[in-house]
Amino acid sequence: MTVVLIVVIVLLLAVLSAGTVTVVRRNQIDRGPEPEPELRRGRAPVRPAPPSPPDVEPAPPPDDAGPPRGSAGPAGPEPDTKAPGEREHAAPTAQRPRLSDRLGRARNLLGSSLAAIRGRARADDATFDELEEALILADVGLPLTGRLLDGLRSRVRSGEIADSPTALLDALKADVVELFAGEDRDLAYAAESPSVWLFVGVNGVGKTTTIGKLAARESQAGRSVVVAAGDTFRAAAGDQLAMWADRSGAGIVRGADGADPSSVVFDAVQHAAARGADLVLADTAGRLHTKVNLMDELRKVRRVADRPPGHVSEVLLVLDATTGQNGLAQAREFAGAVDVTGVVLTKLDGTAKGGIVCAIRSELGLPIKLVGLGEGADDLVAFDPEEFAEALFS
Numbered sequence: 503m504t505v506v507l508i509v510v511i512v513l514l515l516a517v518l519s520a521g522t523v524t525v526v527r528r529n530q531i532d533r534g535p536e537p538e539p540e541l542r543r544g545r546a547p548v549r550p551a552p553p554s555p556p557d558v559e560p561a562p563p564p565d566d567a568g569p570p571r572g573s574a575g576p577a578g579p580e581p582d583t584k585a586p587g588e589r590e591h592a593a594p595t596a597q598r599p600r601l602s603d604r605l606g607r608a609r610n611l612l613g614s615s616l617a618a619i620r621g622r623a624r625a626d627d628a629t630f631d632e633l634e635e636a637l638i639l640a641d642v643g644l645p646l647t648g649r650l651l652d653g654l655r656s657r658v659r660s661g662e663i664a665d666s667p668t669a670l671l672d673a674l675k676a677d678v679v680e681l682f683a684g685e686d687r688d689l690a691y692a693a694e695s696p697s698v699w700l701f702v703g704v705n706g707v708g709k710t711t712t713i714g715k716l717a718a719r720e721s722q723a724g725r726s727v728v729v730a731a732g733d734t735f736r737a738a739a740g741d742q743l744a745m746w747a748d749r750s751g752a753g754i755v756r757g758a759d760g761a762d763p764s765s766v767v768f769d770a771v772q773h774a775a776a777r778g779a780d781l782v783l784a785d786t787a788g789r790l791h792t793k794v795n796l797m798d799e800l801r802k803v804r805r806v807a808d809r810p811p812g813h814v815s816e817v818l819l820v821l822d823a824t825t826g827q828n829g830l831a832q833a834r835e836f837a838g839a840v841d842v843t844g845v846v847l848t849k850l851d852g853t854a855k856g857g858i859v860c861a862i863r864s865e866l867g868l869p870i871k872l873v874g875l876g877e878g879a880d881d882l883v884a885f886d887p888e889e890f891a892e893a894l895f896s
């Protein structure tokens with residue numbers, strides 16, 4: 503009897519302890535996996551894409567000789583069911599970054615050279631040699647460096663500039679600001695909506711990111727925005743743009759992978775017009791400026807985007823400031839192909855040396871409209887020559 507009682511008690515204890523283990527395991531499962539370290543830090547660019555809206559079916563490639571086929575209106579299911587006016591605008595964001603705070607590398611590079619120049623007694627040949635070296639290091643480029651120094655030399659000789667390094671550097675700063683005088687840096691809107699801003703450039707320069715930043719900015723300003731996923735070359739490009747559109751509340755029109763980019767942009771314009779949207783921001787696939795067929799494709803995108811009801815009011819060439827003088831060759835080719843109206847210089851916060859801004863302006867005469875200072879939605883600022891010269895040469 504006692505033996506039977508002991509066996510029953512042991513069995514009871516065994517059952518109870520098994521139950522406890524089950525509960526602990528369930529609790530562990532309920533907590534779910536630990537978040538990825540990247541997500542915990544909250545870095546925006548790797549945020550998982552939002553559930554993508556149904557894509558707009560691409561219309562057949564528009565024919566250059568006449569109106570695009572299938573162009574009666576936005577094709578396929580609407581990707582964005584809210585009317586532009588109903589769309590909630592992105593929440594007001596933090597203060598915009600300052601160029602002087604982000605131009606780290608250029609300032610470091612120039613800082614020690616400028617300190618050495620300031621320490622000299624006079625603005626003599628040795629001072630000019632040092633200044634020449636500093637400007638070339640800062641990516642101002644040989645031709646412009648030569649022109650700037652020639653002008654300064656003759657003004658020191660004539661006594662217009664005092665024979666002191668500080669006076670010399672002040673005059674240089676003023677000359678750099680003067681380079682940008684008279685340029686129209688405003689982004690243009692067409693008299694009739696929708697305006698189309700087309701973004702072009704080589705691979706990886708920051709076209710899609712710039713569109714994302716601008717979609718947020720324009721939405722905050724109260725404009726209704728549609729982004730056109732004209733990069734049908736890379737499968738992930740549409741998702742990247744959809745993520746930015748989702749954040750800013752902009753509408754998006756996408757095409758199938760490999761679709762004719764001009765048909766996607768055309769659909770986006772139709773979609774924007776049908777909904778009374780103000781602005782279409784059209785992405786394009788990165789392309790080498792030396793590839794004739796790809797540059798021809800871009801010409802076609804521009805032509806199609808400019809057909810009523812669309813009005814191309816900006817063609818923005820996006821250049822990566824860290825590529826230095828090669829940006830000039832890119833700018834020449836793109837400007838020749840699609841009538842570039844302005845430059846967006848990205849990654850000035852990175853390893854860029856800054857002086858390329860001056861070279862682009864002086865060699866190509868294109869206005870620098872915007873500057874990218876980071877990967878976040880707020881990291882896009884209007885280019886300010888005074889602030890730039892102050893940041894670079896102080």
Ligand SMILES: Nc1nc2c(ncn2[C@@H]2O[C@H](COP(=O)(O)OP(=O)(O)OP(=O)(O)O)[C@@H](O)[C@H]2O)c(=O)[nH]1
Nearest residue numbers: 705706707708709710711788848849874875876877
């Ligand atoms: N630091 C920094 N990174 C930037 C800036 N603008 C873009 N980037 C980063 O540069 C990388 C490329 O940006 P994308 O916008 O994908 O470039 P893209 O021109 O659209 O590239 P493709 O579509 O491949 O031609 C991304 O990692 C961006 O986060 C900037 O101003 N500063």
Ligand SMILES: [Mg+2]
Nearest residue numbers: 709710733739
């Ligand atoms: Mg892109």
